[in-house]
Amino acid sequence: TQLLEQSPQFLSIQEGENLTVYCNSSSVFSSLQWYRQEPGEGPVLLVTVVTGGEVKKLKRLTFQFGDARKDSSLHITAAQPGDTGLYLCAGARDDYKLSFGAGTTVTVRA
Amino acid sequence: KAGVTQTPRYLIKTRGQQVTLSCSPISGHRSVSWYQQTPGQGLQFLFEYFSETQRNKGNFPGRFSGRQFSNSRSEMNVSTLELGDSALYLCASSLDSPHYEQYFGPGTRLTVT
Numbered sequence: 001t002q003l004l005e006q007s008p009q010f011l012s013i014q015e016g017e018n019l020t021v022y023c024n025s026s027s028v029f030s031s032l033q034w035y036r037q038e039p040g041e042g043p044v045l046l047v048t049v050v051t052g053g054e055v056k057k058l059k060r061l062t063f064q065f066g067d068a069r070k071d072s073s074l075h076i077t078a079a080q081p082g083d084t085g086l087y088l089c090a091g092a093r094d095d096y097k098l099s100f101g102a103g104t105t106v107t108v109r110a
Numbered sequence: 111k112a113g114v115t116q117t118p119r120y121l122i123k124t125r126g127q128q129v130t131l132s133c134s135p136i137s138g139h140r141s142v143s144w145y146q147q148t149p150g151q152g153l154q155f156l157f158e159y160f161s162e163t164q165r166n167k168g169n170f171p172g173r174f175s176g177r178q179f180s181n182s183r184s185e186m187n188v189s190t191l192e193l194g195d196s197a198l199y200l201c202a203s204s205l206d207s208p209h210y211e212q213y214f215g216p217g218t219r220l221t222v223t
Contacts, residue, residue, distance in 0.1 A: 041216055092209055094208075100153040103153070
């Protein structure tokens with residue numbers, strides 16, 4: 001059983017549309033991270049959110065950490081083909097372990 | 111700064127053999143973690159080394175082992191390979207920070223036949 005549940009598992013949208021990926025857990029995390037992985041490569045860190053209720057923006061990407069520090073969302077505005085990839089959330093706890101979600105595969109069609 | 115490097119990038123082995131994978135972390139990073147990634151199970155944590163000591167371990171059998179050297183480079187060994195060990199093995203390095211952000215290498219694609 002995954003400690004972090006991501007939804008949806010797959011997402012296919014047209015260029016220019018918006019999308020949201022969710023990451024939920026019943027556990028509290030000291031911080032939550034989002035990574036993007038492209039085929040044949042390792043995941044790349046996009047952002048770390050630390051404070052409950054925190055919102056971070058990275059160009060067209062908006063990340064939110066839930067007030068209770070148990071969940072997070074990633075919203076992409078006006079998606080582009082370059083946003084295609086596997087998006088992974090990961091929660092950090094005090095024991096130096098990261099728990100990863102199963103990932104959301106995003107495909108943006110031109 | 112150079113990123114995390116892993117060698118080899120691709121490997122084909124036969125069931126029953128053993129394999130050693132290598133990882134060089136980002137300069138200054140003393141923590142190295144290993145993950146197994148498969149389509150069915152996603153990203154699964156194997157173990158983490160910090161200053162040559164195993165600090166954390168995931169739920170994998172004893173056939174999976176690792177070590178870290180004084181220069182922070184790490185190796186992972188899998189003995190008596192099984193078909194189910196076919197996967198992408200990712201190494202990640204990290205500063206010893208409370209948020210434990212991971213910087214991943216490109217991975218080693220292991221195929222067991």
